[in-house]
Amino acid sequence: MAGLPNIAESQLAETIRRMGRPGFESALLAFFRRIVAPDNLIILAYRDAGPPQVLFRQTELPQVFAQLDDTYLGGAYLLDPYHDLHVSRVAAGVYRLTDIAPDAFQRSRYFTEYYRQTTLIDELTFIAYPVAGVSLNICIGRDAASGRVFSATEAATCQRIAPVVVALAEQHWAGLAAETGPADDVAGDLIAALREHGIDITPRQAEVALLILRGHSTASIGLRMGLSPQTVKVFRRQLYARCGLSSQAELFALMLPLLRGS
Known part of the structure; x- marks a missing residue:
């Protein structure tokens, strides 16, 4: 029986093997690259108090995350649509920035002063809840490296694999520290x-x-x-x-x- 071109499935299997071990994030990125070819990946853990915790980041263009530590983690994250999803405790799954951003997002100063500088042009984020009070954001993006948005087919593919990605994330990061202390006001x-x-x-x-x-x-x-x-x-x-x-x-x-x- 002839073998099937199951490269993506093989990479998913490797991601599963590395769950709870070093190299999981890189294996997950390789899986994403096989199916939707993102330009970058960042994984953030949001809690109700303080800035998000950066668990992993990878990009071809340094500009994408150039202002992450100083500007975004320094306070601008409070204006981000995905932080709003954390506060709202939306259901686990995948969310596209263009679907959840406010109606005047691209005219906001946050967009022009920070987001535009990242060169990001599209974002799909898988949201999981590995422990109480923590929402995990696995963000795959397209930026100036490719200069193109995710296609409708690619977005639909992410919707199909979302339960798998969420399950992997919840298992791999089950040991994250839970929320402590009062929420930010x-x-x-x-x-x-x-x-x-x-x-x-x-x-x-x-x-x-x-x-x-x-x-x-x-x-x-x-x-x-x-x-x-x-x-x-x-x-x-x-x-x-x-x-x-x-x-x-x-x-x-x-x-x-x-x-x-x-």
């Missing part, structure tokens, strides 16, 4: 940090500020907060007036250093 920390600068804002205004920075439009903020667009605009005007700002760029410049201290 991002809005509260932002209010306190601004107060130290002589600026007083309300909890509602702080929530509006964070949603603006995450890339939500006025309509989207209204839906998230249960407010009318007109009320959101009032909160935005009050926020800008109290902070002495006139643009989202100024809001980002003021808030990001404060988020780094949260």
Whole structure:
């Protein structure tokens, strides 16, 4: 009987063999390369307190992760759509950035000041929960190295293999440290940090500020907060007036250093 071209299946078998052992992450990346050919891979463990833990990263272009340690882990992760999925405790599975990003994400300062600099043009992330309070993000991306997004067929392939990837991740990282201590109060920390600068804002205004920075439009903020667009605009005007700002760029410049201290 002639052998079948089962290279991807053979690589999956090797990934299974390395589960719980050194080389698992590299074997998993090799499996992904066989089926959807990503340009990069990063694996992050999110907890409710503090920045995510980087478990693995691999890329052909250094620029992709050039600002990861300083900017992203330094506080910008709080504005990332995938961090929002962690807070929401979405079901395990695979999520595409274009499907879960806020409606004005590509116009946000987070996107223009950080995300665009990575050269990432598409991202698919497998989310698993290996231990209580920890969400594991296995992010495969396309960047300037290939200059192309994942095709519909590739995205569908990731949907099909998601249960397998999630099961592997939950077993391999079952020994991760669980969540300890109280969850970050991002809005509260932002209010306190601004107060130290002589600026007083309300909890509602702080929530509006964070949603603006995450890339939500006025309509989207209204839906998230249960407010009318007109009320959101009032909160935005009050926020800008109290902070002495006139643009989202100024809001980002003021808030990001404060988020780094949260």
